[in-house]
Amino acid sequence: MTPGPMARQRRHTLQFLGEIRSFAPVFLDTEIDMTRIGEHRTAARAAGHRYSVVTYVLHTAARVLADHPEANAAITGRIRPRVARYGSVDGKLTLDRTLDGRRIVLSAVLPGLHRAGLDDIQHQVDHYRDGDPATMPEFAGARALQRLPMPLGRLAYRAAVRPLGRRAARMGTFAVTSLGHRPVDGFHSVGGTTVTLGLGRIAERPVVRDHVVTTAPVMRLSLAFDHRVIDGAEAADVLGDLKDGLENPTGLPAADRDTSDASDTSDTSVRRGDE
Known part of the structure; x- marks a missing residue:
C-alpha cells in the first residue's frame, strides 16, 4: 500500500460534499414510460436534429418546478433558518469530464429553464458537454478551488454558495444527474438543491396497457428532496407531475421542422456525476 494525497482535481467535489x-434528504422514485419521448427523438433525428434524454428532463422539470414554488427554494441557517423561493428556475447539470488527465465531476447551471425551449436547452447542454473544462470560464471557480489549500478552499466554497442571494446562480434551484449511459437502473443523489433528479437507463420493461401486458421503454427516475424545505406530499406531487409531463410531453418543437441551421447533438444522455 502506498497512500498519497487526494488528487487536487477532485478538491471541489470534497468541498461540495462537506x-x-x-441536508436532510428523503428519497422517492418512479418509473417513466418514455414511449412518446422516444417517438419525438426518433422523428427529430430523422429530420437532422438530436436531443438528449437529459434535455427533455430539464425542459419538463423546469416547468414543473415553476408550478411548485415551494420546491424551487433553498434554506440556510440552523438557529434562525431562512428560506428563499426563487422566481427563476435554474437547473444544475452534472457532467462526467476529464481535466488534466483526471476523470472528475463538474457541474453547470443553466438559468431560466422555465422559459427556455428544447432547442435552447440542448444548445446549452452541448456547450458544456463539448467545451474544454481546462479553459472554459464557467469552470474557473472549480479550477481555482483545486489550486487552493484545503482549509482556504473550504472557506472560499462556503462564501460562494451559502448566501441565499448567490445560491441559485452557483448551485441552481434544482439538479439533474444521469447514469443512463451505463447499465444502471436507478440511483439517488443529493445535488445541493432542494430537489435532485437522478436518471437511470431506459430499458424495455413489462407494462400493462388496456389490461394487456406488453413492453415499453421505461426509465427509472429518482427524486431526492431536502426535508427541511418541503415535505413528502409536496415532493410526491412534483414527482407525479414530472411523470405525467414526460409521459405526455407538451411544448416540444415539431419533430419534422426545418433544422438546416440546427447543430447535431449527442444522441445519448449526458454522463453525470455527484456534484
Missing part, C-alpha cells in the same frame, strides 16, 4: 452535510 457543505451538504446539513
